[in-house]
Amino acid sequence: MITTTINRPDVNAKIVYFGKLLKSAVFEDYGNSFNIEHFENPDDFKNYLDNRSLLSLPDIILIEVDDNKDCFEQVSYIKNNPLLHGLIIVLLGVKEDREWRTRALKLKVNDYYTYPFPIDDFYERLNFLIKFKLIKPKLLELSKRMDVEYQTPLTKRMFDVIASGCALLCLSPLFIIVAILIRLESKGAVIYKSKRVGAGYKIFDFFKFRSMKSGADQMIASIADLNQYSNESNNKNGKAAFVKFKNDPRITKLGAFLRRTSIDELPQLINVFIGDMSLVGNRPLPLYEAEQLTTNEWSTRFLGPAGLTGLWQISKRGKADMSETERKELDNYYAANYSILLDMKIILKTIPALIQKESV
Numbered sequence: 578m579i580t581t582t583i584n585r586p587d588v589n590a591k592i593v594y595f596g597k598l599l600k601s602a603v604f605e606d607y608g609n610s611f612n613i614e615h616f617e618n619p620d621d622f623k624n625y626l627d628n629r630s631l632l633s634l635p636d637i638i639l640i641e642v643d644d645n646k647d648c649f650e651q652v653s654y655i656k657n658n659p660l661l662h663g664l665i666i667v668l669l670g671v672k673e674d675r676e677w678r679t680r681a682l683k684l685k686v687n688d689y690y691t692y693p694f695p696i697d698d699f700y701e702r703l704n705f706l707i708k709f710k711l712i713k714p715k716l717l718e719l720s721k722r723m724d725v726e727y728q729t730p731l732t733k734r735m736f737d738v739i740a741s742g743c744a745l746l747c748l749s750p751l752f753i754i755v756a757i758l759i760r761l762e763s764k765g766a767v768i769y770k771s772k773r774v775g776a777g778y779k780i781f782d783f784f785k786f787r788s789m790k791s792g793a794d795q796m797i798a799s800i801a802d803l804n805q806y807s808n809e810s811n812n813k814n815g816k817a818a819f820v821k822f823k824n825d826p827r828i829t830k831l832g833a834f835l836r837r838t839s840i841d842e843l844p845q846l847i848n849v850f851i852g853d854m855s856l857v858g859n860r861p862l863p864l865y866e867a868e869q870l871t872t873n874e875w876s877t878r879f880l881g882p883a884g885l886t887g888l889w890q891i892s893k894r895g896k897a898d899m900s901e902t903e904r905k906e907l908d909n910y911y912a913a914n915y916s917i918l919l920d921m922k923i924i925l926k927t928i929p930a931l932i933q934k935e936s937v
Contacts, residue, residue, distance in 0.1 A: 590707055595622050595651070596641025599669050599692055603699070619647050626654070626661060634664065636707055642670040642677050652684045659880075665706045729776075729855060729882060732917060737856050741849040748843060755786055755840060762831045763790060768844055773861035775883030781853040783861055784844035788832025845885050857920040858884020859908040878905070881912025891926040 593614045594600055600615060614635065616622040629635075638655065642648050648668070655661045666686045670677065673691050681689045687706055690699060729737075756767040765787055773783035828836065835841040848854045854861055861883040888907040911919075 590636040590703065592637045592639060593622075593625065593635045594639045595619075596639075596643075596645060596669065598641055598643055598671055602692065603669070603696065619651070622651070623654070626658070629660065631660065634660070637665045637667060637703060639667050639669055642668050642674070642681075643672060648677075649680050649684065652681070652686060656684060665703075667703070667706075729852075730917075733855060733882070733920070734852070736917075736920075737849050737852075740856060741846045745846050745850065748846075751840070752843070755835070758831055759787055763829055765790075772864055773883070774864060774866075774879070775854055775861040776858070776879060776881060778879055779853075779883075780864070781848070781861070783853075784847050786835055786841040786844060788829060788835045788841045789827040790829060842885065849885055854883035854885065856885050857923050858882035858887055858915070859911055860884065860887060860889065878908035878912050881908075881915050886923060886927045887911055888923065891923055 591612045591614075593616070595616045597617045600613075604613070614625065616625060640648055640651055645651075652666055652668075655664060655666060668677075668681050668686055668689045670689070670691045678689055688702060759767050767787060769785045769787040769789070770782045771785075772780055774780055832841070845854070849856055859878050859881055888911050889904055892907065
């Protein structure tokens with residue numbers, strides 16, 4: 578990747594340029610008008626796009642057509658990506674080709690230039706596109722759009738209501754016993770509530786039986802070195818997306834038992850019953866974890882339902898070798914492939930996975 582800064586006062590934009598034939602010719606005579614990220618390797622270009630977040634999106638993507646067999650696949654990828662599809666795309670070519678123009682028109686690129694062309698006209702066109710195109714969706718707009726796109730299937734919702742309602746009724750004696758034991762062991766609320774992020778980045782109150790000492794959330798920074806995901810090489814800025822402590826010193830004696838048997842999770846049946854989440858889905862994340870997963874590559878998990886149990890629980894829950902990348906990939910897989918049949922398989926495999934073998 579080559580980073581170049583160019584000055585031209587009438588255009589203020591961040592541009593991503595892919596290609597090697599025309600960059601110098603197009604930007605040769607202009608000072609520092611825009612910031613340009615330049616790529617010549619297709620893999621580097623795709624990696625760049627995959628790692629964009631809502632706050633680091635470029636304004637314009639310029640892609641050369643000549644000597645670029647991946648050109649139209651690159652455009653399709655951008656157009657089909659929920660975070661990138663609104664970006665301005667301009668294609669640049671050296672030779673005129675009617676077939677290329679036809680394909681570009683079908684993909685609805687914003688413009689197609691064949692060199693040589695008037696540079697001043699080119700910059701005026703970029704100015705126009707920047708001013709009149711919506712190219713940077715805000716997080717709230719993304720949340721609303723995703724919320725509209727994701728709707729719990731009726732059969733899944735009906736099953737959730739019936740199953741969680743029956744479970745809450747049958748388990749009510751156990752709820753009372755656990756509540757009494759928690760109050761006898763330590764001071765604090767019986768039910769622990771925390772803000773979680775579910776499908777479509779929806780934020781809701783998440784219920785659990787309290788298994789930790791009071792004020793446990795304020796102790797996270799002091800025990801950060803115990804996070805099993807903290808030493809992974811792909812952590813951005815050294816900060817892990819997930820937080821899971823091994824031998825967590827904040828857990829009470831009763832809390833350890835509740836966690837080992839997953840009894841602490843039972844109040845989430847209330848979340849399922851009222852519609853915050855489903856019986857099966859991706860685990861809703863704390864805010865400090867969810868904010869690390871807004872890049873294109875990992876935000877897919879929020880296009881699926883949040884759940885009480887899921888692929889993570891039945892595959893590697895409680896195992897120390899469960900990497901952050903593996904967990905993200907499982908979440909993305911479920912979001913893209915969830916179905917009633919898959920849900921039933923996960924539910925049947927959940928019970929054997931409830932007993933954890935490690936204190937994580």
